[in-house]
Amino acid sequence: METAEEFLEKSDNYSYKDDGGNKIYYDTQIKELIIEFAKLHIQELAKNPTKLLTDFGLEAMQEYVREGITTESILEAYPLNNIK
Numbered sequence: 001m002e003t004a005e006e007f008l009e010k011s012d013n014y015s016y017k018d019d020g021g022n023k024i025y026y027d028t029q030i031k032e033l034i035i036e037f038a039k040l041h042i043q044e045l046a047k048n049p050t051k052l053l054t055d056f057g058l059e060a061m062q063e064y065v066r067e068g069i070t071t072e073s074i075l076e077a078y079p080l081n082n083i084k
Helices: 005-009 027-047 049-056 058-067 072-075
Strands: none
Touching: 005 027, 027 072
16 A cells, blocks of 8 residues: 555646645645545555554454454445545
8 A cells, every 4th residue: 555655756636846846736636635545545445454454563363353344344434435
């Protein structure tokens, strides 16, 4: 899963580049990008529900929670249309 920095680096949704080549964003663009980034993370997590455990170093708990964490349960807990 890409980091916020990697996400912004590949984004073409910026206003302009300053003299140093840095991307400059307007407030509305930042809001749109944050929402898109959050949705991407939820979608990635929904594809591999137990990845959350490995991300937090809780691999040993996978056998206990694997049945309870599903794509549907993730999307119910974090509905994409609620990310605003």
